[in-house]
Amino acid sequence: MAVIEIHPKMKQSSTFSSQTLSGWQWRQSGTGNDAWIACTHDKPTTEIYTDLLDAGRIPDPFVDENEKLVQWVGEKDWEYTCTLKVAADQVSAKRQMLVFDGLDTFATVFLNDTQILESDNMFHVHRVDVSQHLKEGPNTLRILFKSALVAGQTLEKTLGKRACFNGDTSRMHVRKAQYHYGWDWGPTLMTCGPYREIRLETYSMAAVHDVYADAVVADNLSTADVTVSFAADVLSDAVIKATITAPDGATTKLSTILASGAKEGSLSTTLQKPQLWYPLHHGPQVFYTVDVQVLSKDETCVLQSTATRVGIRRVRLVQEPLLDAPGTSFYFEVNNQPVYVSGSNWIPRHSFVTALTAEDYRQSVDECVASHQNMLRVWGGGIYEDDSFYQACDDQGVLVWQDFMFACGVYPCHPDFVVSVVREAQDQVRRLRRFCSVVVWAGNNEDYQVAENLGLEWDQTDNSGDWTSTSFPARTLYEKHLPVVITELCPQVPYHPGSPWGGRNTEDPTVGDIHQWHIWHGRLDPYQKWPELTGRFVSEFGMMALPAKQSIPKFVTDPRQRYPQSAVMDLHNKAEGGERRLAQYVVENIRVSSLSLEDWIYASQLMQAECLSAAIRACRRQWKGRRREYCGGQLVWQINDCWPVASWALIDFYGARKLAFYAVKRQSAPLLIDMTRKYTAVESNTLEALKQKKAHVDVWAANAGLKQHVVDVAVTFFDIQTGRVVRTASLTKTTITANETTEMLQKLKVDDTMAVQAVMRDAETGAVLGRASEWPQPLKHILLASPEDSGVRVTVHNGRLDIEAQVPIKGLEASTANVDVVWGDNGVDVFPGDLYTIDAPGLKKTDAVDVRYYGL
Structure with a gap:
């Protein structure tokens, strides 16, 4: 993020000054009540x-059924005001600019009762010259925010109703965060206000x-050819000097002269042997600092100093023919290294983004890294996120897939809309292009899929570039206007027209990316079918689960409502048919002992964890090396929530990790051993055919790193009920190839009385490098040992938990009342003779730890 400083030795009237506005007051507009x-x-x-909420005028919309009680807020107009105190030297400056980083959404701005701006796009940045309106001393800035819901519905009456999935159809005409209208995981809360900073700049x-x-x-x-470019406002000839400081401290100095009237400028150089920024697990995250000074023509006066940083990297989205498979690859390459992506989708972390801090964003990215995920996709129905989000991704080596803000609808493409969207794209690309973590821009979320579902005109052989007269006019935005913005402003980052997009249709698994929702949505396929459902890149997939049990009382205040089918719990499940679908997947897979809330939470979370494990396992196995990148990555839907809700999130709104978080962490480990159980097909459901049903297990390893490993692998087959070792298999001194999967043991016979564990150790040191487990499917059919015979023993230490068992144990979850404990793993499978240790910072030896596991 750029830092602007005023040079201490210069007079304010000559040098640049920046003042951020604050001290806001508000009121409902048009009520006759003038009190702020x-x-x-x-x-x-x-x-x-x-x-x-802070003023006590509404109940908390996130609690109980209060969402229903606050809908009136979004139907009203609201005003904000603040006092801007301006010094004499600021008023005497020749240029006085008010900069608006973002106004949500229909905003009319008055300075000292003179209208200076009217905006109707939440994502526009405005620079307004107020030199004729500013006075010394106090100045009043007032902003009228018209109801976006009412304004959008008025536009809809004029421009026509357009189809969409989720939310009021009027959102198609409004450039506002689309999730504010409600989504299948979020509430309808039509907020407004100065959601980004406003600054007065004088010079x-x-x-x-x-x-x-x-x-x-x-x-x-x-080498790296570096061009330092900038927008300028030159009132008198000036000298621009830039110093580029490398991570190792080496400097490169540049300078140029800008004549009066100049509106832009640039300086260029070539760096030899550049020190490159790498994503997580592929190398260091290092940065160059670029210091720019604006000086008077004689260089005696420093007018302005700015500092920004840059991570230098080479990014490619590789789509090329594959060996032994149809279609093309779809994977990311950074600094000539293929990067397998194991990541998540990101929605806004809060329905009210001004409630978030930079630390909140950093914590979220830390959670991503803690789960071994290396990409976050900023989904197209939210916002172009705060700088601090991308800053944290830069710092941690987390790649960012950035959607433009269009989601699940048939957007218009009339001239005024195009002008607004192009400006939106220019403003946001200019802001975000300095973040090296952003490695792809995508035109929209699922709009092509909507077009397919509704049978709109989408002729892929029509390359005219103008589809405004068709029933799918926004295609012109995605394939003409937006790519032009990327080419002009950020040509080093790939552009992808939509997500999903590619191939003969949006479900083509051989070209581009897919959203795999035939598990949960669509056909409601069993998650055991995941090996058949992968694609070249799976940018959405997921499974719902309830929030953590400790989170429920925070939003369900009446204990009588704390059961799975209560009115409050239903309101906090926004998915259409969500209860039925969740129940179907749980009942088809998990043995449920009761419908108590705690049992249902555990069952849904274990089922979610199993489903996501199956998905990542199926995708990672397809990363088979050069020209065999049959799957380049997968992105879980979703990592976070914007309010307390039953959803597909790995981490609930209050920050509690679901069991799926730990499953994704295990499956996304840079070095992974894994297994796949495959059943032989039977031609009929006759008793004789079912008796012949057979299964085998394949053992393989995935390596996301750049170093090969020599390992020993031991595979043990256990009788599930007794814990007896049925048989074993092993490999010694096997090489795990760098940056691809390695097949190990194939077609090991197994039956449904057995659970299988594989342990991978360093061949030289004997250190455990990974564990994997395989169980019969569906889990509900497994005959388990009684709790009395399980022999589960938990030993609590300071900072860790040791677990032992006498029979195979599935999904053991540990919990404690100590809120400071951070579980490094949970929901684990434990096998006889193998001590399982969970790191648990904050855990004390005196803490009481409760455990539950499948079948207990």
């Missing part, structure tokens, strides 16, 4: 729902903004 209510905070950003001679260091890395990585 002061915000209870002094933050520079705010919005109406949080302010109403008299020259200033720059939008400083961007574009680095084009040579194919062989030996």
Whole structure:
């Protein structure tokens, strides 16, 4: 993020100054009540729902059924005001600019009662010259926010109703965060306000903004051509100097002269042997610092200093023919290294994004890294996220797939809409292009899929570039206007027209990316079918589960409502048919001892964990090396929630990790041993045919790193009820190839009385490098040992938990009342003779730890 400093020795009237507005007050507009209510905070950003809540004017929308009680808020108009105190030297400056980073959404801005701006796009950035309106001393800024719901419905009456999935159809005409209208995991809360910062910038001679260091890395990585570009406002001839400081401290100095009237400028150089930024598990995250100074023509006066940083990397989205398979690959290559992606989709972490802090974003990215995931996809129905989100991804080596903000609908493409969208894209690409973690831009989320489902005109052989007269006009946005913006402003980052997109249709598994929702949505396929459902890149898939048991009382305040089918629990499950689908998958797979809330939570979370494990297992196995990248990655839907809800999230709204979080962590480990149980097909369901049903287990390893490993592998077949070892198999000194999967033991016979464990050890040191387990499917058919015969023993230590068992144990979950405990693993499978240790920072030896496991 750029840092702007005022040079201490210069007069304010000559040098650049920046003042962020705060101290907001608000009121409902048009009520005849002129009283302003002061915000209870002094933050520079705010919005109406949080302010109403802070003032005690509404109940918490996230609690109980209060969402129903606060819908009126989104139907009203609201006003915000603040006082801007301006010093004499600021008023005397030749240029006085108000910069609006984001107004949500239909906003009319008045400065000292003079209208200076009207905006109807939440994602626009505005720079307004207010030199004729500003005065010394206090100035009043007032913003009227019209109801986006009412305004959108008015537009809809004029422009026509357009189809969409999720939310009010009027959202198709409104450039506002689409999830505010409600989604199948989120509430309908139509908020508004100055959700991004507003600043007063003053200067008299020259200033720059939008400083961007574009680095084009040579194919062989030996050099990087760096161009430092910037927007400028030059009122008097100025000198621009830039210093590029490498991670090792080496510096490169550049300079240029800008003549009066210049609106932009650039400086260029070539760096030899650039120090490159790498994603997680592939190398270091290092950064260059770019310091830019604006000086007077005689270089005696520093007018402005800015500093930004850049991670230099070479990114490619590789789509090329494969060996022994139809279609093309779809994977990311960073600095000439193929990167297998194991990641998640990201929705806004809160329905009210001004409630979030930079630390909240960093914590979320830390959770991504803690689960060994290396990509987050910023989904197209939310917002272009806060700088601190991308900053944290840069720091941690987490790749970002960035959607443009279009989701699940048939958007218009009339001239005014195009102008607004193109400006939106330009504003947001300019802002986000400095973050090296962003490695792809995608035109939309599922809009092509909607077009298919509704039978709209989408002729893939029509390459005219203008589809505005068809029933799918927004295709012109995705395939003409948006790629032009990327080409002009951020050509080093690939563009993908949509997600999913590619091939003969959006479900083509051989070209582009797919969203695999035939598990949960669509055909409601069993998750055991995952090996048949992979694609070249699976950018969405998921399974629902309830939030953690400790989270339920936080939003269900009446104990009588704390059961799975209560009215409150139903309101906090937004998926259409969600109860039926969840029940179907649980009942088809998990033995349920009761419908108590705690049992249902465990059953749904274990089922979610099993489903996501099966998905990642199926996808990772297809990363088979050069020209055999049959699957380049998968992105779980979703890592987070925006409010307390039963959803597909790995981490619930209150930050509690579901069992699926740990399953994804295990399956996404950089070095993984895994197994797949495959049943031989039977031609009929006759008793004789079922008796002949057979199964075998394949053992394989996945290596996401760049180093090969020599390992020993031991595979043990256990009788599930007794814990007796039925037989074993092993490999010694086997090489695990770098950055691909390695097949190991094939077609080991197994039957449904057996659970199988594989342990991989370093061949030299004997250290355990990975474990895997395989169980008969579906789990509900397994005959388990009684709890009395399981021999489960848990030993609590400071900072860790040791677990032992006498029979195979499935999905053992540990919990404690100590809220400071962070479980490094949970929901684990434990086998006889193998001590399973869970790291648990914060755990004390004196803590009481409860455990439950499948069948207990």
